Amino acid sequence: MADLWMPEAEHYDLGDPAPTDSKFPPKAIAHITWDKNASEAKPQAHVSFGRLLAYFTGAGRASAPHILWDPFTGQLAQFYPANSRSKSVADKAGGTRTNRAGKVVLQIEAVFFPHTIYDGKAYAQLIDTPCKGWAELHRWVKSHGVPDVWPMGRPTSFTSHRSEETWAKKGGWYAHAHVPENDHTDPGSWPAFKRTVTPAKPKPKPKPTPAAPPFPGRHFFVLGAKNVHALKLQKWLHAGKWGPAYTVGPSDVMTQKDIQKVAALQAHYLRELGPADGLCGPLTWKYAYEVATGVRRR
Structure with a gap:
């Protein structure tokens, strides 16, 4: 059985859980925190994981995701169990279900904004970062049945395109830019799925040739x-x-x-x-x- 709380993450249970809607297929939503509006000409200093952690456990708890992920350090924090909705996307009353539209709807916030400076270097896209912790994060999401597909396409730019029909019918990974009822255009990019390589079965060692008993004379x-x-x-x-x-x-x-x-x-x-x-x-x-x-x- 998949872990409701990711073993590699720090756990900060914010309470107020609410069940997801299992009639929809399992999903994950990719976000970036986009804390500053930087540019190639004017990159800005990285906002720390600790600062975002304090925000989501404090003033920003009403918009907390399931997982906060720092791609520079590999730090991970979790605020809701996998079988609960979290609160990182808009979900209008009476409209298309967003936060709950799936057996799971796992929302991942990467601590990143375009042209962030970390350790003296500027990074234009999330995929340019070391993406530390992604392998563990992907493994956990996949363990909850989320398939390694992007029904609306893997994000490669900050453009939005949304389809309520696709959202309702297809499981997989969605950019925040793909979610109905929302106007955000993040994450702009996202790391590739880590392929799970099944180790080849070792070839059986040949049985040693049985030797004849010693010649008695x-x-x-x-x-x-x-x-x-x-x-x-x-x-x-x-x-x-x-x-x-x-x-x-x-x-x-x-x-x-x-x-x-x-x-x-x-x-x-x-x-x-x-x-x-x-x-x-x-x-x-x-x-x-x-x-x-x-x-x-x-």
Whole structure:
């Protein structure tokens, strides 16, 4: 379940919550605080996050958004839970629903105005800033079902275009300049959505090739020898279908038939195991095991 209060934000519950209207699709509204009217010729000093925070928790609480975001420092403050309306857009009585028109209507105010000076540098657009905190902010908004689309187009200038029909029917991100019953033209720009990259599943590590058990010694495989090692070898020879088939066995006694089966294996791999004399040495033992277990193709 998505968090009603963004974990990365400072929380300042202003009270007076009111439910959103779930018959509309989920939305987010992008704003800038636009505290000063600066210009390229006359840029002005940045207004601090702390000053805006004091405003929205004080004299400006009647117009507080859900989230206040400083794109220079990454600071975030939240004033209303996600399932409540906030108060940053005009919402005329009896008109088109704005603050509540969605399963959520998450309003984001970026602490910014065009041509703001921060740390000695002027920034003409919001997207020119470092946009610190945007990844976390976008992730939280998306967790509430707001799709990564701009039904009225991603804002690229301070122009307004509004459609009540689009607003009512389509979820996604809207500029303040897109919201019916409002006359603001912000935010002018907005950072691109952060794509969620699903990490590729790591390729399974190849299973280590099982090694043949240590060779116990040639004397365990001479004609008439009776031991557990002879039984192992016979089982491998039987699995590999070498030489004449058993009518009885495998057993723990080396018989003439077992010698013939060893010779058949050696004849198949004559270059590596020859001569095909039926006498089991370390390499013949290894090949018998590997063919029987599928490590080596016949």
